[in-house]
Every structure is written in structure tokens, then in C-alpha cells.
Amino acid sequence: MLPLEFFKLQAKHLHRDLKTRTSPSTDLGMFYGDFYYDYDPMFFNVKLLMWDMGLSEEPGNLFSLMKCQHIIAQLVGFSSWNDLIHAPNKELELRKLIFENQNKINPQEWRIYILDVMSALEEQGVHIFSTDNEKELYERTLSEYDPSDLFHRGGYLLDKTLSEDVV
Template identity: 40%
Template sequence: METINYLKLQAKNLYKDFKTQKTYFDSSFGGDYFGYTPKYFDVDALVTDYNINEKKFTLMNAQHIIAKLAGFDKWTELSDSSESALELGKLLFDNMHKIRPEDWHFYILDIENANDILLDDEDKLGIFIQVFADVEGHQSYGYDYRLSSNEEFANEEPKVKKVKKKSLKQITVLPLKGTVRSKFITIANSVFEDDLERLEVRQPDAVRKLWNAEKYIDEILLKPDMLPIDQDYALSLVSAFLVHHVISLADETEEDDLNAS
């Protein structure tokens, strides 16, 4: 199946899920609610996170949501993209449990800024395959809106919409201090060791000598122009971005060896 047709199918599936909509009165809440018996997507979560108008949901709206989940701003941008960009969008959709599209865009921006380059669609696709698609262990701090394909929903009654609780903790001042800073440093050290093993770095001890979790958190990860930022979202950036920093440190150790010889 062509990539564009695959994404069109996801939009049709999402639209089918919305068409299972039923209105019912819930006495415990004292009002009418929309309920769904979806097969493909967690409709309630999508409604909450994307501020969807449940009374006027069309196939075009479904296409817009799928475009967002595939890393595009809108469906027209998706349909006009290169084959490499479409393939990347499909991989972002299929791997939403590993990384959110927002985190991926920040990840690429970080690479481009650090190396003063502009990556094309083919470069981005290759990076995603190498770092995320073909590598297990990544865990997104976002939400996987897909439902398991083998679940059966035919006999379920409509349920009250589940509103996912969002973090109320915001980072408004840098550098981080106290227990928040300690939490970020602890997670950074843990992710660093995982990335070091996953990347099979040839000189891990040399890379460890260059690694400084405090400096990474204080000077590299978070910047003033990112504030205010949700604390949980900021923590997700550690997992999304640190692998690139580890690669840079590994390259630095190899370059030092070449200069020494």
C-alpha cells in the first residue's frame, strides 16, 4: 500500500470511530454526553487533546488529526510532501509510542542548530529509522491514541468521556533548582547509560569522562526562550534529545584519538 493511501486509511478509520457516536444522559454528572464504541482510536483522548468539535466532525477533520499525528501541520501539507517526508510521517504515526511528533521536530532542530546544517527529507527519514524506528526501548511521554487491532468493542456501552489529567507543574525560571533539578539530573544519567549501551559506543569509559549531567541540564537541554514549559514535557525532551548528545561525545573521543596518533 502506498504511504499516502495508508494515511488516508487511518483517517477513514478515525472517521468510522466517530460515527459510532451516541448521545446519552448520565445522571451522576447531570447532563448529556457523547459516547463511542471505537475500534481503531481512543476517540475520547483525541477529543480532549485536539479540542475536537464532536457535533461537527467530518472526514476532513479526521484527515487533519491524522496529519497532526504524522508530524504535519495540516492534510494539504501532507499530500504535497515528498515520498521521503510521507514515509517519515507514516513512521511517526506507527511509532507514536516511542516519540511525539513535537519532540521529533525539536530533535531535528537540535541537530541542525548544533551542526549548522539544514537536513532534507531523506536525511530526516534516515535519522528516524536509525535512531527510533529500528531501536527498541524508546518511551514517549505522550499518548498512544491507537487501540489494539484485536480488541472487540461491539458489545460495549458508551462510556463517559475520560479526560486525561495534564501536568500542572510548570518550569518558569532557569536554572532548575532543588528537587526538580535533582530529578532531571537523575533521569539524564539513567538515559545516558541506556543510550551508551544501545548505541554500542566503542569507548564507553572515555565518553563517560566527557559526560556531565549537570551541564547538560543547565546549559544544553533547556533554554530561556522555551519557558514556560510543562515539567513532564521537559522531562520527555531528555529521552528525545540526549541520544544526539551521546553521539557527539562519542565522535569527540574518536577525534581525540586520531589527533593523538
């Protein structure tokens, strides 16, 4: 699947998950402002995503597909959906790889790491760091991933390997 089609599908998945909103929640473990609902998502940890991105739940209003596209774009490091759809294909391929592996390497932490790498290179007089360089570094880091690492971050994707019987 082409990266742009992949991101369109992810936006549709998020939109579908947000439509599963049910009655106001009785779970006091997390609170998102004045309103808090339960969800029955299939693809995303909706509550965590809403908490981390500071999204508000308004009674009677659901997020539009357009808003979901914007959220997906932000999750992969673009400021808007428009920036995502106009990005070069190599960049989209890298962002797709990052999105698919967010349960292994947190995308926000990766962006901070890359900024640090670029800063260190610039201090050494190297002013070129391409998408290809970042992809190579990401793939190497991914190959060294250790699921037993205590600092493993779950990401926003639901673990599809869990059975429905697991609480």
C-alpha cells in the same frame, strides 16, 4: 500500500471511530468542554485525541471526513491535508513510519527533538538536514526503543494486540 493511500485510510478509520459516538458519557475522568460523549472506537483513542488536539464535540454534529483528514495531517506534522497530499513521497514515507510507531515514539516529541537537532547543527555551521537524515535518525532511535521505559507514551492508536476481554 503507498503512503498517501495509507493516510487516506487512517482518515477513514478516524471518521469511522468518531461515528461510534454514543450518548453523553457518565465518565467524569475526562471532560472536553460543554459536551462529552462515549465512543466505541476500533482504531484510535478518540477521547485522548480530542483532548490533546482541543477538539470540540457539538451535539448533533459529527466530524466530516475532510476534518478527519486535517486531523491526520496535523498528527504527522503537516499544517493541513493539502500540505500532506502535495508533500514529496520521501517525506510521506517518513511521516508514515512516524505514524505507525507513535506508540513507541511520540510524534510531537519527535518534532521537538528534530528541531533541536537542526538548531544544534546550524550552530555548528551545518545547514543541511534532509528527510533521509531524519529517517535514518528515526530508524536508529526506533531500534533502541525500550517498552519498559517509564516515559513510554501510548500514542493515539489503539493496541490491537489486546483482547476484547481485557478491561
